[in-house]
Amino acid sequence: DQQVKQNSPSLSVQEGRISILNCDYTNSMFDYFLWYKKYPAEGPTFLISISSIKDKNEDGRFTVFLNKSAKHLSLHIVPSQPGDSAVYFCAASVNQAGTALIFGKGTTLSVSS
Amino acid sequence: KAGVTQTPRYLIKTRGQQVTLSCSPISGHRSVSWYQQTPGQGLQFLFEYFSETQRNKGNFPGRFSGRQFSNSRSEMNVSTLELGDSALYLCASSLEDSKKLFFGSGTQLSVL
Numbered sequence: 001d002q003q004v005k006q007n008s009p010s011l012s013v014q015e016g017r018i019s020i021l022n023c024d025y026t027n028s029m030f031d032y033f034l035w036y037k038k039y040p041a042e043g044p045t046f047l048i049s050i051s052s053i054k055d056k057n058e059d060g061r062f063t064v065f066l067n068k069s070a071k072h073l074s075l076h077i078v079p080s081q082p083g084d085s086a087v088y089f090c091a092a093s094v095n096q097a098g099t100a101l102i103f104g105k106g107t108t109l110s111v112s113s
Numbered sequence: 114k115a116g117v118t119q120t121p122r123y124l125i126k127t128r129g130q131q132v133t134l135s136c137s138p139i140s141g142h143r144s145v146s147w148y149q150q151t152p153g154q155g156l157q158f159l160f161e162y163f164s165e166t167q168r169n170k171g172n173f174p175g176r177f178s179g180r181q182f183s184n185s186r187s188e189m190n191v192s193t194l195e196l197g198d199s200a201l202y203l204c205a206s207s208l209e210d211s212k213k214l215f216f217g218s219g220t221q222l223s224v225l
Contacts, residue, residue, distance in 0.1 A: 043216030103156035
């Protein structure tokens with residue numbers, strides 16, 4: 001049973017527009033969420049995170065929104081750039097679980113120029 | 114600062130063999146985690162080591178084991194390899210109590 005779901009396997013966006021990647025979770029015990037991006041032949045790279053006590057966190061072009069009642073989070077990239085083309089993973093964690101992250105299966109973002 | 118280093122980059126083994134993968138964390142990082150990535154299951158947590166002690170373990174059979182040395186370097190071992198063990202094995206390091214993981218490029222294991 002998937003506890004973290006990324007229901008869109010792929011997303012195509014034009015350069016300069018907004019990219020919105022979505023993630024749903026089922027475990028209400030999750031209290032920390034992260035987004036990673038992965039380029040081919042490389043390991044995932046940390047992008048941005050959010051604690052369950054917040055509903056928004058921004059870092060430059062990247063903003064993560066958390067809706068606890070809906071058990072939903074989203075990553076907004078504005079403006080999207082061709083270099084953003086990668087696989088994006090949503091991950092969740094319970095505080096006591098150390099570095100044991102539960103990952104979604106990823107969304108492949110393609111940004112065209 | 115050097116990143117997380119995993120060796121070897123690629124590995125081919127046959128069923129029944131065993132394999133050892135190595136991971137050198139970022140200098141100063143004492144937590145090392147291992148993940149398995151497959152097309153069907155995605156990224157799955159194997160185990161975490163901190164100060165030479167296993168701190169957390171994922172839902173994998175006992176054939177999967179690991180250890181951490183005093184210099185924080187880590188190894189994972191898979192015994193009696195099965196075809197389904199073919200995967201990308203990723204090592205990640207982090208500062209104590211941080212969930213911000215820094216991943217290596219992984220070891221691609223193929224079991225024939």
